[in-house]
């Protein structure tokens with residue numbers, strides 16, 4: 597992972613339970629109270645400090661990831677950690693902002709705890725978030741983001757300030773160990789001609805260099821949003837026909853994900869398409885639509901633009917041995 601060296605060392609210690617919690621110090625023969633300084637209840641081992649402590653639970657719950665760290669309490673810390681890292685990496689592909697946020701939260705909890713013990717400073721949730729912010733700033737994850745970080749830490753519903761990878765809708769499935777196919781999608785629309793283009797392709801597949809696994813379609817539409825919603829449906833239909841069982845679609849349309857989240861009344865032209873997306877989504881073992889940066893969907897955008905400009909349509913399926 598491309599993360600701060602101090603985080604690597606920290607994680608290495610954490611995963612080998614070599615971090616100087618009170619319980620670990622006690623095991624090494626150092627005489628001290630085992631009680632957690634943050635909450636005054638419970639012994640300070642890594643499970644308590646990073647998952648079960650009141651402060652930790654509040655930080656995870658109110659952070660961008662919305663994790664309930666007290667769930668699955670029988671999981672060891674290492675299992676719990678690896679569960680989330682693998683989950684985020686599978687769902688986000690190469691972009692790993694949630695993974696970084698996850699690690700930064702652990703780091704923030706550790707700094708806040710040290711601050712409490714060594715400087716006797718008060719630890720409240722906002723202190724931990726301040727440390728998380730410092731960590732993220734150092735990591736540089738938000739260098740491209742113009743909006744202030746406070747938006748990331750307390751994202752209101754439907755806010756467009758979610759960093760790429762944070763805004764997502766899961767239409768079907770629970771995480772399992774099977775591979776997930778990533779489909780990159782985009783829609784394009786010409787206001788003057790009302791021609792819309794929809795483009796999608798399967799990512800990271802070994803294919804002959806002149807053949808895209810995916811498709812494009814041209815038709816008329818009333819808005820860019822309609823094109824974005826249509827490409828979502830078309831790509832899921834394609835994935836279903838291609839025999840793909842687990843799929844994550846990457847779209848740069850925040851509104852698409854937002855509409856799939858809510859059942860609120862909406863544009864009549866979109867209602868049927870959205871209902872159909874939800875229906876077909878449920879036929880997959882895993883189906884998730886993930887809002888990403890525009891740069892991330894550039895190739896799909898080219899496809900969509902070509903379709904809407906030259907009114908071309910095509911559909912290529914992988915040979916059955918290639919897909920999962």
Ligand SMILES: [Zn+2]
Pocket residue numbers: 632633634635636637638644645648649650651
């Ligand atoms: Zn505690």
